[in-house]
Amino acid sequence: MTEQEYENGEELLKTKQKEREIRKGQKKQSFLKSLVRFFTGIGIIAGVYYFSTLPGWYLNSDAFIKCKPDVIKIVNNKITKTQKIQSVMKEVEVPTIPIFLAPLDSLKEKLLELPPIEEVYVRRYAFPARVQLIVREATPTITISPDPNVKPIAAYTKNGRFISGPDYLPLPEEYKTILVLSYGNKGDDYSKWDLKRLQEIEKMTQYVETLSKENVEYIDLRNPKDIYIKVETALIRLGHIDDGLYDRIKRIPSILPQVKQVKGKVKYIDLSWEKVNYLKME
Numbered sequence: 001m002t003e004q005e006y007e008n009g010e011e012l013l014k015t016k017q018k019e020r021e022i023r024k025g026q027k028k029q030s031f032l033k034s035l036v037r038f039f040t041g042i043g044i045i046a047g048v049y050y051f052s053t054l055p056g057w058y059l060n061s062d063a064f065i066k067c068k069p070d071v072i073k074i075v076n077n078k079i080t081k082t083q084k085i086q087s088v089m090k091e092v093e094v095p096t097i098p099i100f101l102a103p104l105d106s107l108k109e110k111l112l113e114l115p116p117i118e119e120v121y122v123r124r125y126a127f128p129a130r131v132q133l134i135v136r137e138a139t140p141t142i143t144i145s146p147d148p149n150v151k152p153i154a155a156y157t158k159n160g161r162f163i164s165g166p167d168y169l170p171l172p173e174e175y176k177t178i179l180v181l182s183y184g185n186k187g188d189d190y191s192k193w194d195l196k197r198l199q200e201i202e203k204m205t206q207y208v209e210t211l212s213k214e215n216v217e218y219i220d221l222r223n224p225k226d227i228y229i230k231v232e233t234a235l236i237r238l239g240h241i242d243d244g245l246y247d248r249i250k251r252i253p254s255i256l257p258q259v260k261q262v263k264g265k266v267k268y269i270d271l272s273w274e275k276v277n278y279l280k281m282e
Contacts, residue, residue, distance in 0.1 A: 056126055056127035056128055056129060057099055057100075057126050057127075057129055058096070058097075058098060058129050059071070059095065059099060059102070059130075059131070060094070061094055061096075062094070063094050063131075064090055064092055064093075064107075065090050067086040070128075071128070071129075071130045071131070072086075072089070072130070072131055072133070073130070073131070073132045073133070074086075074133045074135065075132065075134055075135065076134055076136065077117075077135040077137065078174075079116040079137050079140065079163070079168050079171060079172070080114055080116050080117060080135065080168060081166075081167050081168070083167075084114065084167040084168075085111060085114070085133070085135070088110050088111055088113075088114065089107065089111075091110060092107045093106075098126070098129075099124045099125070099126050099129040099130075099131070100124055100126065104122050104124075104131070107122070108120045108122060111133070111135070115157070115161045115162060115168070116138055116140075116157065116161065116163055116168055117135055117136070117137055117138075118136050118137060118138045118159070119135075119136040120135055121133075121134040121136070122134075137157075138157035138158055138159050138161055139157060139158045139175070140155045140156065140157050140163065140171055140175050140177050141156060141157065141178060141198070141202060142155060142156040142177055142178045142180055142198060142201060142202070143171065143177045143179050143180070144156075144179075144180050144181075144184075144190050145179060145181060145182075146181065146182070146183055147181065148179065148217070148218050148230070151169075152169060152170065152171070152177075154169070154191065155168070155169065155171060156193065159195075160194070160195035160198055164191070178201060178202065178205050178218075178219065179217065180219050180221055181218055181221060181222050182221045183222050187224070188221065188224040200241075201219060204229070204245070204246075205229075207246060208231065208236075208249055208252065209231075211249060211250065211252045212231045212233070212252050212253065212256055213253075214231040214232040214233060215231065215232060216230065216231055217230040217231065217232065218230050224240075224241075225240045226239060226240060226272070227239065227240070227241065231256075233256055233259055233260060234256070234259050234266055234268065234269050235267070235268040236252065236269045236271060237268050237269065237270045237272050237280075238271055238272060239271070239273075240272075248271045248272070249271070251271055252269075252271070255269055255271075256269075258279075259279065262279065264281055264282075265281065265282045266279050266280065266281060266282070267282045268280045
């Protein structure tokens with residue numbers, strides 16, 4: 001073997017040794033990286049699990065029973081008493097999963113069964129877990145009473161929902177409604193009025209107010225076959241509802257000024273006769 005061949009063989013051996021050392025180092029680094037990734041993954045999983053089990057994500061099991069204001073906040077309910085909403089909530093089970101994943105559809109469906117409520121919007125918060133219920137109610141348009149001096153005992157909303165009972169009445173003063181007098185008997189149960197009947201009452205009221213230029217104080221339907229309507233100046237007898245009703249109402253502008261000039265107290269204006277007006281004096 002020549003000296004040149006020896007030197008070349010020695011260099012080749014050193015090169016091979018370096019390559020083996022590099023491969024060992026790479027394997028060691030790869031193992032350490034895998035180990036770090038493994039423990040990092042375990043740490044992340046453990047952290048997520050721990051974070052997800054924190055009490056700030058969950059409602060207490062008695063949240064819907066106690067209904068504490070700082071946990072269950074109910075807003076925008078003007079007709080439906082808060083106590084009524086809370087009593088309904090007691091019938092719903094509290095979700096056992098984090099608040100942002102909790103299905104609250106059953107709670108919403110229960111609240112929508114209450115006559116005045118049209119929609120419920122649910123907002124969820126965490127740390128601490130709490131719920132805000134934003135209520136949207138239908139607008140009441142008609143109230144019912146047996147006598148003009150008695151507070152209304154029932155009401156109807158614009159969409160035809162019937163409301164009665166102390167959970168909803170009396171209505172807040174901000175609502176301006178048509179007062180209808182009715183006993184709910186004589187074949188005219190006011191609790192069973194349909195939307196068409198309600199719209200007819202509204203139409204009649206608006207027509208009378210437009211022609212008389214006075215506010216309607218109440219409509220007397222205690223005898224459905226002989227109705228009266230009270231404006232600021234006088235009580236007006238319209239008789240029964242038929243095809244000639246609105247023709248009789250059209251006579252109001254011509255007779256109302258005369259009533260204001262009459263000496264003595266007028267009991268009512270009688271428009272129940274076709275083409276004939278009467279003043280009934282007391």
